Amino acid sequence: MARANDAVASALEEYAELFAMTGGDAFRVRSYQKAAKAIAGFPEDIAATAVRSVPGVGEAIAKKVEEYLERGSFRQLDDLRAKVPDGVRKLTRIASLGPKKAVFLFQELGIDSPEALAGAIVQGRLKGVSGFGPKTEENLLRGIEQLERNSARxxxxxxxxxxxxxxxxxxxxxxxxxxxxxxxxxxxxxxxxxxxxxxxxxxxxxxxxxxxxxxxxxxxxxxxxxxxxxxxxxxxVPAESWGAAMQYFTGSKEHNVHLREITVKKGWKLSEYGLFDGDRVIAAEHEEDIYQALGMPWIPPTLREDGGEIAAALRGELPVLVTVDDLRGDLHTHTDLTDGIASLEDMVAAARARGHSYYAVTDHAPDLAMQRMTLDKALEQRERLRALQSRHPEMRLLHGTELNIAPDGSVDWPAEVLAGFDVCVASVHSHFTQSREEMTRRFITACENPHVHIIGHPTTRKIGGRPPVDADWDEVFRAAARTGTAMEIDSFPDRSDLPADLVRLARHHGVKFSIDSDAHAVPHLDNQRFGVGIAQRAWLTSDDVINTWPLERLLTFLGR
Known part of the structure; x- marks a missing residue:
């Protein structure tokens, strides 16, 4: 059954945002944000749990949560919703426009929606307004366009x-x-x-x-x-047409059109009710029977985009796609040492419960200053992990780090420190607007670092929030293939990064991949299923994915 945690966390996040927009105390804003994060990452259903048992949830927040669980909102949230128009909240969804600027635009200029902001920029109403120069206006218009594209999905x-x-x-x-x-x-x-x-x-x-x-x-x-x-x-749908209906309504439209062309040539008809030769039902109840009648094996839904899958099926050359069951481990996860919710012990226990053969902890490195990481903290965590290894002899624990790729392509820590980590994931966390040439060189330099094993969430996109960076991906993937650097498929669903089209391009260049959860809490470990979906859409097999490999092969790849 679905948990209430996400809905409760969303309400608390909304309250924190509205509270900040109306001049609320920054400390209290952070308290609600932390509580939302804690509830979202809490492994049990909050509706069936003593709310006050969740770390980070105090008495005041617990009362609001209990009221929300009872009626779907709480009084303070209702009050703030009445003060801040929904359109003003939508302004904060525009990349580069924060709550303070959104409130300023509303209070000083009466701008109460992304549409109104676009109109004000075109009309020149922001000219001369401090903090809204030509470059900012250009970025805002681009952000509004992106918001409009994403709003329906x-x-x-x-x-x-x-x-x-x-x-x-x-x-x-x-x-x-x-x-x-x-x-x-x-x-x-x-x-x-x-x-x-x-x-x-x-x-x-x-x-x-x-x-x-x-x-x-x-x-x-x-x-x-x-x-x-x-x-x-x-x-x-009728029970006897279940397979045909699933095939028809799964799509894609292009895939179905191609199938219908094949059936027409045979003098048959294919619809959501079945595959027919006149009034005779050839296949209907089982989806597999429809494909078999058309001379091909069942095509996995993730391939059904008319991207060559029908021709491959007719030739008997469909790949054996990677599955969740093929995954032997997770190579990008976090704990409460940096921005995770769960303890090291809880994350390791949850990984073992999933049946992993190996598991990497990769908390943030120090150049992401907000996480307050130090080398001493990292080394202390390494010792704790070694102690935990004796309690989990059936699962190899790997001590890793998520490095920050600086604008020039360098990463945190000198080579002698990096050499001590089992796995190094390197990611871009800042300077997202570099030019195409600068960003390409940045990634290539990171790939050429012999201590970097995986490039994390490569495009840096946040779906509905931040656009992908601009890079010459052909050049980046050539460098990754040449240096033996894996590209990550970050399975966090608001990232889904690399996306499937770039995964296919990278595979064309000979790149290997790591399907990781990027988990910041125990429930996030389940995210790997979304990464597998991306991998399947890109036609990946288990051989393409390093965390499906046996431990010894993985360790050889990591140079351990």
Whole structure:
């Protein structure tokens, strides 16, 4: 069953943001942000837990959480929502525009939405306003365009959580999600759910608390908009047509058009009800039977983009895609020594519970100053990890670090310190607007550092928040292949980085990959399934992914 943690954390984050925007004390703002992070990362369902047992949640915050769990909000949040228009909050979603500037624009210039800000820039109303020079205006317009592109879509983590909550809430003979979510696209516009069940299922669906609006309703299809603003379409299909419906509604459109072209040449018809030769049903109940009847093996949903998968299937050359079960470990995770929520001991125990053969702890290095890391702290953690190793002899514990790639491509710590780490992940955490040439050289220099094993979340994007950096990826990937540096597929769903198109390009150049959770709390370890989805969309096999390899092969790659 889905947990209430994310919804509670989201409410606390919203309150912290609104509190900051209305001049609230910075210390209290941070307290609510930390509490939100703690609740989101708490391994148990907050609705079934004593709220005050969560580290970082004091009495005042606990009361607000309890009220939220009872009625879906709390009084102080309602009060602040009344003071700050929703459009002003949306201003803070624009890259490079923080809460203080958003409030200034609203109070001084009456700008109450991204659309109003774009109009004010075009009209020249910001000229002469301190802090809003030509370069800032250019960046804001670019940020508004990006916000508009992303506003109709949510990242796969949000969509998956919602789909699983809905499926858990309904009683049906069969029920599953389809569409772009089943194809594991990194963003999703709306959610398609198919079910076999009685007509009364539709009334049950419409009565659920996650429904904010019923868009359309019928016996076979009902469309609703959720409280999160996401459209969900529920279709009730005949049991005997389940496979055909799953194939049809999974898509993509281009994949289905290509399949229909094949069926037409055979004189057959393919629809959501089945594959037909006249009135004769060739296949319908099982998706695999449809593909087999068309002369090919079942094609995994993650490949169904008409990117050559049908031709490969007809030739019998589909790859054996990497799966979650192939993963033997995780090479990028954090603890409460830096910006994680859980202790070293809890993260290691959770990794072991997942059946990992090896597990790396890679807390931030000192150049990310906000994390207050020092060499002494890192070495102390190494000793703690060694002590834990004796308690987990069946899982190899690796002491790593997430380094910061400076603008010139250098990283934290000298070579003699880096040599002591089992695994070094190097990531860009600042200076995102460097030129294409500068960013390309920055990555290549990092790849050429013999102590860097993996480039973390390479494009640095945050879906719906920060655009990817600009680099000549062909050149970067050539350098990575030449130096034996792996590229990370960061599985955190708001990153999904590298995206599938760049993974395919990197694979073309001979690059290997690491599918990592970038976990900052125990529940985040499950994120690896999203990274596997990206890898599958890029046609990766287990041989392409270093953390599917046996320990000895991995250690050889790491030079240990």
């Amino acid at each position: 949510v990242h796969v983590g949000v969509a998956m959580d919602l789909a699983e909550r809905i499926i858990d809430s309904l009683s049906a003979e069969r029920i599953a999600y389809a569409g772009s979510l089943r194809r594991m696209k990194d963003t999703v516009g709306d959610i398609d759910i198919l079910a076999v069940g009685p007509v009364s299922l539709m009334d049950d669906f419409k009565s659920r608390p996650y429904v904010a609006e019923v868009i359309a309703s019928g016996e076979k299809k009902t469309s609703i908009r959720t409280t999160e603003g996401i459209q969900v379409d529920l279709r009730v």
